[in-house]
Amino acid sequence: MAPVANRTVLAVVEHDRGTVAPTTFEALTVARTVSDRVDALTIGATADAIAGDLAAYGVASVHQVHDDVLTDYGPEAWGEVVAHAVRALAPDVVMASGTDRGNEVLAQAAARLDLPFAANCTELRTGGGDGGGDGDGVEVTRIRWGGSLLEDATLPGGITIVTIAPHAVEAGPAATPGAAEPVPFTVRLDRSLGRSVVRGRVEREAGVTLATAPVVVGGGRGVGSAEAFAPLEELAAELGGVVGCSRAVTNNGWRNHADQVGQTGTRIAPEVYFACGISGAIQHWVGAMASKHIIAVNTDRQANIVTRAGYAVIGDLHEVVPAITAEIRRRRRD
Amino acid sequence: MRILVCVKRVPAPGSKINITADGTAVDTTNLGFTVSPHEECAVEAAVQLIEGHGGDATVLTLGAVEAGEQLRYAVSVGIQRAVLLPTAGEEWDPQRTARAITSAIRQMESADGPFDAILFGNESADSGGFQVGIRVAHALGRPMVNGAKGLSIDDGIARVQREADAGRETYELPLPAVIGVKEGINLPRYPTMRGRLASKKVEVASIDPADATSGPMAGAVTGPTTIALRPPPERTSETVILGTGPDAAVAVVDVLDEIGVL
Numbered sequence A: 001m002a003p004v005a006n007r008t009v010l011a012v013v014e015h016d017r018g019t020v021a022p023t024t025f026e027a028l029t030v031a032r033t034v035s036d037r038v039d040a041l042t043i044g045a046t047a048d049a050i051a052g053d054l055a056a057y058g059v060a061s062v063h064q065v066h067d068d069v070l071t072d073y074g075p076e077a078w079g080e081v082v083a084h085a086v087r088a089l090a091p092d093v094v095m096a097s098g099t100d101r102g103n104e105v106l107a108q109a110a111a112r113l114d115l116p117f118a119a120n121c122t123e124l125r126t127g128g129g130d131g132g133g134d135g136d137g138v139e140v141t142r143i144r145w146g147g148s149l150l151e152d153a154t155l156p157g158g159i160t161i162v163t164i165a166p167h168a169v170e171a172g173p174a175a176t177p178g179a180a181e182p183v184p185f186t187v188r189l190d191r192s193l194g195r196s197v198v199r200g201r202v203e204r205e206a207g208v209t210l211a212t213a214p215v216v217v218g219g220g221r222g223v224g225s226a227e228a229f230a231p232l233e234e235l236a237a238e239l240g241g242v243v244g245c246s247r248a249v250t251n252n253g254w255r256n257h258a259d260q261v262g263q264t265g266t267r268i269a270p271e272v273y274f275a276c277g278i279s280g281a282i283q284h285w286v287g288a289m290a291s292k293h294i295i296a297v298n299t300d301r302q303a304n305i306v307t308r309a310g311y312a313v314i315g316d317l318h319e320v321v322p323a324i325t326a327e328i329r330r331r332r333r334d
Numbered sequence B: 001m002r003i004l005v006c007v008k009r010v011p012a013p014g015s016k017i018n019i020t021a022d023g024t025a026v027d028t029t030n031l032g033f034t035v036s037p038h039e040e041c042a043v044e045a046a047v048q049l050i051e052g053h054g055g056d057a058t059v060l061t062l063g064a065v066e067a068g069e070q071l072r073y074a075v076s077v078g079i080q081r082a083v084l085l086p087t088a089g090e091e092w093d094p095q096r097t098a099r100a101i102t103s104a105i106r107q108m109e110s111a112d113g114p115f116d117a118i119l120f121g122n123e124s125a126d127s128g129g130f131q132v133g134i135r136v137a138h139a140l141g142r143p144m145v146n147g148a149k150g151l152s153i154d155d156g157i158a159r160v161q162r163e164a165d166a167g168r169e170t171y172e173l174p175l176p177a178v179i180g181v182k183e184g185i186n187l188p189r190y191p192t193m194r195g196r197l198a199s200k201k202v203e204v205a206s207i208d209p210a211d212a213t214s215g216p217m218a219g220a221v222t223g224p225t226t227i228a229l230r231p232p233p234e235r236t237s238e239t240v241i242l243g244t245g246p247d248a249a250v251a252v253v254d255v256l257d258e259i260g261v262l
């Protein structure tokens, strides 16, 4: 729907020690569909430099908050800042990206304001005849069940607090850039809010992760044991990929939860996903469905994963997987 | 040490989620029920804390009387007490839910003393609201971190580990604290025979949630209100069966070649 004049969106910029989270630009892209006035809020002095990146996305003003408590991320301190900003700036819509931090901060802010909060929206329809009807309430579409279901819902009138589900839209710059004018925003934060600020961090080692790997070789209950994952590891290594698994596998203690694909695991989007001995329960599928190509290996032709995959091999994974690895090696030799 | 863990009864659908004819709810015909894996891990974390420190743990849910099944599951794996906030089974919005749980916690704490830690799941499996635990923590004035993948308590501090894009973060929350647990923090145990017996015998205490959500405590604005549930658009593709057994390897590698990942 067309943006509504006289409406303002306040977008909370997610960043980590000054590095902006890319999904923030997706939220800004959605913000522009709601209103022609989009302002941003950056929290902590390390985020000041981000203002320059926001102009391209049509941001008018960037409210910048500095405080000793804000040297690193802290859910309560950030939520308190957002609540102050909402009271002072009275935006119609408050928006962030539906990441761990984005959902947490806006929930903290909504709790402080005692206002509703809708997490992981894919769309907002405001003020129009197709929206809340009376032009006051807001209609949203949001994801439930980790993405297995969409919900159309109404939020009461007043200030709307939402996060935008990551990857619901593609981030795109505005037709006309905004001024992204830095404006200091002063709040007095209680020192006690420092109690939930990050105390320390062990940096992640560089390397291919489940979320970014070009090839994922997934194994399910059909693999049968921790040891029986060795051939899957070999196939993954051969293709520069990593091994993933279903919850049946983590529940059995065969693999670490870090390898789990699905609603309560990782969402993957590789070029190729091998689903070996996995039935394709909805909670697994929702984490795998963004894969470009899915090759199922299953003894059961009727398995849900087989009917949903682009390709399938009917057979015992313990025979099929090593045969695939051997065939790849044979071709590379020739 | 006193621990409270809050869970939600949800249907456990298989290969797809069916919607009722009026389009506003999950059709639970023939479905079993469960709690979110995050909450299973929160229950396990509570049991481990009690094993390590002594004391007792309570499980709480707001829901239909059938949710007693999920409370008993928690008792079967080592939780001592169970509390139900009974509803007629309709979906409560997050603000109303949080108000009712906060009020119940106040009642329990004034009777038996404060909880050192209150655990929630990171988000519920069905509605994925990401907020009830945070709202309860704020109402109680307690520190809260969601997404906990590690938790230990020492010297009045809850040390929480959580995964961020850049690495593994540590938080140190002074007790009493509220923590949202994520799957992967531990490996939930299965019920033992003794646990099953305990779960049959446990008396489920009941706290009426209505008082907390009517009268002066009731806020004017609540939501979201569901209009319709629907499955996301799905790309449908005819599955190409590449073959049967190890002989299919040649066809598989042809496909890999075509896609360009060889």
Ligand SMILES: Cc1cc2nc3c(=O)[nH]c(=O)nc-3n(C[C@H](O)[C@H](O)[C@H](O)COP(=O)(O)OP(=O)(O)OC[C@H]3O[C@@H](n4cnc5c(N)ncnc54)[C@H](O)[C@@H]3O)c2cc1C
Pocket (backbone or CB within 6 Å): A219, A220, A221, A222, A223, A245, A246, A247, A248, A249, A260, A261, A262, A263, A264, A265, A266, A276, A277, A278, A279, A280, A281, A282, A283, A284, A287, A297, A298, A299, A300, A303, A315, A316, A317, A318, B011, B012, B013, B034, B035, B036, B037, B125
């Ligand atoms: C709220 C909630 C959240 C959940 N989140 C997740 C999640 O994030 N990720 C997840 O994976 N699950 C999740 N689950 C669990 C999910 O519902 C399924 O239980 C799980 O995905 C099943 O794993 P599986 O496919 O490995 O096992 P099964 O369903 O038991 O399937 C095993 C498959 O292996 C095949 N098979 C057996 N032997 C062989 C063989 N030798 N060769 C080839 N094929 C063989 C069988 O035909 C079958 O299709 C969640 C559940 C709930 C309720």
